[in-house]
Amino acid sequence: MTDPIAGRPGGPSLRQRRQRAAFWFLAPMLFALLCVAAWPLARTIWFSFTNTTLSNLYGGEWIGFDNYLSMRTLSSGRVVWRGTLVDPAWWNAVWNTVRFSLISVGFETVLGLIVALVLNAEFKGRALVRAAILIPWAIPTIVSAKMWAWMLNDQFGILNDILLRLGLIGEKIAWTASTETAMTAVLIVDIWKTTPFMALLILAGLQMVPRDIYEAARLDGIHPVRVFFRVTLPLIKPALMVAVIFRMLDALRIFDLIYVLTPNSSATKTMSVISRENMIDFDKFAYGAAQSTLLFAIIAVFVSAYIWLGRVDLGGEGSK
Amino acid sequence: MTRHKLLKRIGFYALVAVIVVFSVFPFYYAVVTSFASGTALFRVNYLPSGFDLRNYQAVLGSRNFLYSIGNSLIIATATVGLSLFLGVTASYALARVRFRGRGLLLMTILAVSMFPQIAVLAGLFELVRFLGIFNTHWAMILSYTIFTLPFTVWVLTTFMRDLPVEIEEAAIVDGASPWIIITRVFLPLLWPAMVTTGLLAFIGAWNEFLFALTFTSTESMRTVPVAIGLLSGASEQEIPWGPIMAASVIVTVPLIVLVLIFQRKIVAGLTAGGVKG
Numbered sequence: 001m002t003d004p005i006a007g008r009p010g011g012p013s014l015r016q017r018r019q020r021a022a023f024w025f026l027a028p029m030l031f032a033l034l035c036v037a038a039w040p041l042a043r044t045i046w047f048s049f050t051n052t053t054l055s056n057l058y059g060g061e062w063i064g065f066d067n068y069l070s071m072r073t074l075s076s077g078r079v080v081w082r083g084t085l086v087d088p089a090w091w092n093a094v095w096n097t098v099r100f101s102l103i104s105v106g107f108e109t110v111l112g113l114i115v116a117l118v119l120n121a122e123f124k125g126r127a128l129v130r131a132a133i134l135i136p137w138a139i140p141t142i143v144s145a146k147m148w149a150w151m152l153n154d155q156f157g158i159l160n161d162i163l164l165r166l167g168l169i170g171e172k173i174a175w176t177a178s179t180e181t182a183m184t185a186v187l188i189v190d191i192w193k194t195t196p197f198m199a200l201l202i203l204a205g206l207q208m209v210p211r212d213i214y215e216a217a218r219l220d221g222i223h224p225v226r227v228f229f230r231v232t233l234p235l236i237k238p239a240l241m242v243a244v245i246f247r248m249l250d251a252l253r254i255f256d257l258i259y260v261l262t263p264n265s266s267a268t269k270t271m272s273v274i275s276r277e278n279m280i281d282f283d284k285f286a287y288g289a290a291q292s293t294l295l296f297a298i299i300a301v302f303v304s305a306y307i308w309l310g311r312v313d314l315g316g317e318g319s320k
Numbered sequence: 321m322t323r324h325k326l327l328k329r330i331g332f333y334a335l336v337a338v339i340v341v342f343s344v345f346p347f348y349y350a351v352v353t354s355f356a357s358g359t360a361l362f363r364v365n366y367l368p369s370g371f372d373l374r375n376y377q378a379v380l381g382s383r384n385f386l387y388s389i390g391n392s393l394i395i396a397t398a399t400v401g402l403s404l405f406l407g408v409t410a411s412y413a414l415a416r417v418r419f420r421g422r423g424l425l426l427m428t429i430l431a432v433s434m435f436p437q438i439a440v441l442a443g444l445f446e447l448v449r450f451l452g453i454f455n456t457h458w459a460m461i462l463s464y465t466i467f468t469l470p471f472t473v474w475v476l477t478t479f480m481r482d483l484p485v486e487i488e489e490a491a492i493v494d495g496a497s498p499w500i501i502i503t504r505v506f507l508p509l510l511w512p513a514m515v516t517t518g519l520l521a522f523i524g525a526w527n528e529f530l531f532a533l534t535f536t537s538t539e540s541m542r543t544v545p546v547a548i549g550l551l552s553g554a555s556e557q558e559i560p561w562g563p564i565m566a567a568s569v570i571v572t573v574p575l576i577v578l579v580l581i582f583q584r585k586i587v588a589g590l591t592a593g594g595v596k597g
Contacts, residue, residue: 014492041435138575139347192342272437
């Protein structure tokens with residue numbers, strides 16, 4: 001880190017001049033982020049308290065928490081609750097999102113760990129394997145959704161063909177269309193696509209572990225599995241925690257894969273999908289805004305809790 | 321003992337083979353499908369069955385798909401250029417100058433990159449309409465900044481923080497202004513990092529779907545992911561799988577080539593940024 005070299009007598013010190021320059025260097029970037037992030041977020045939250053529609057963006061009136069929850073007593077004395085918080089479609093989406101995130105990130109962590117351990121070993125063709133696992137990562141999500149939609153096709157799909165030949169299934173499965181298997185289909189594609197990312201992040205952590213630790217353990221005759229759980233895992237835990245939080249955040253906001261792979265399937269609709277649907281397709285702009293505000297709040301709470309409980313050092317600032 | 325070792329080795333290579341096949345097979349199968357047409361498309365072929373270019377002719381003969389490629393190229397390039405320009409100066413300030421609240425600022429920037437994009441969609445929609453840029457390239461260039469800019473700043477900052485103090489000292493002693501220091505001292509050193517972040521930002525912008533879907537309304541303005549995502553036939557039975565696979569191969573091959581060429585740099589950038597491209 002550069003520390004100020006003594007300032008000249010009289011004028012502003014070097015440190016002051018540098019700080020002033022730093023401000024002007026930061027200003028354009030901060031202004032850009034204010035325009036594309038802070039302001040739209042604030043507007044979304046504001047919209048969620050109004051009855052704005054897509055066709056009349058400026059005609060919305062303040063209606064308080066009605067998009068979230070409202071209570072009305074009918075003349076018959078019956079009480080009617082309305083709003084997102086009593087909308088079964090919303091809770092279905094919440095459940096889908098949570099289920100999807102936990103299962104996909106769980107599998108990706110375990111598989112990513114295995115792939116990373118393989119790549120961390122020295123063997124012939126390691127560079128080739130490393131290149132191969134980058135391919136799913138490089139393919140655009142929409143393209144992978146389409147590629148897998150074709151492979152998972154009920155009539156002509158290769159996956160049904162393989163499973164039939166192996167005798168694992170009795171008849172062809174409509175992977176993306178049937179409500180029982182739609183979530184599995186989405187999970188397969190997501191795990192395929194993002195395990196490489198997980199593996200690379202974990203591999204970076206593994207490469208920090210000094211090799212002589214393994215050497216010492218081997219000389220002492222300690223079983224490799226024991227070494228893994230007692231030595232390797234605790235040492236890569238920080239890298240693992242960071243990788244998991246990044247993947248969790250990505251999984252909680254998933255939109256594109258589900259929109260393309262299983263359109264309109266209530267078995268896979270996530271919070272992002274249902275918010276956009278209400279906002280743009282169903283002309284319930286403010287209602288959708290309320291749902292996306294809730295998603296934002298859920299993610300914010302989750303991240304804060306995770307960082308606080310796990311003492312995750314995201315920036316690597318602690319070591320500096 | 322040797323037998324045990326042999327078994328272990330076989331097991332290990334079997335695992336390696338599974339990983340490679342699982343990673344590569346879907347793309348391989350898309351390539352195989354893209355060269356099949358007519359009835360060959362509806363037989364399950366594990367090996368290439370022919371070399372039929374009709375799907376590619378169909379895709380490249382469609383004016384809208386060519387427009388989509390053009391749109392994606394323009395949008396991704398402009399987004400990367402904007403992010404790098406704003407990112408270099410900002411990350412110099414964040415990495416090399418001490419000031420109060422720097423840590424907090426860095427965390428805020430990181431938090432922005434992790435925003436659920438749906439949370440800003442309503443507000444951005446209003447902004448895009450207000451600026452009159454709905455259904456133009458600008459709508460995407462503006463909105464993609466929300467994930468490319470924080471990522472660029474973050475990676476460049478970690479990179480610049482690790483450069484030694486000495487390289488700057490001589491310039492400071494000579495009385496060089498911060499702007500001169502950035503352009504003359506840091507920029508030449510930053511090229512490798514800029515190539516990495518630029519490439520990752522490009523991939524991110526190239527692949528984005530939600531904003532592109534929401535902020536375009538005509539077929540000729542669609543980006544590549546939207547064009548492919550919405551490519552469909554008259555009914556469920558008529559989905560044009562052949563052309564879809566051909567289009568997928570066309571837009572994916574350049575990415576795969578780039579990623580394989582810049583493999584090491586990309587891995588380094590990913591682990592520094594920890595952000596999915």
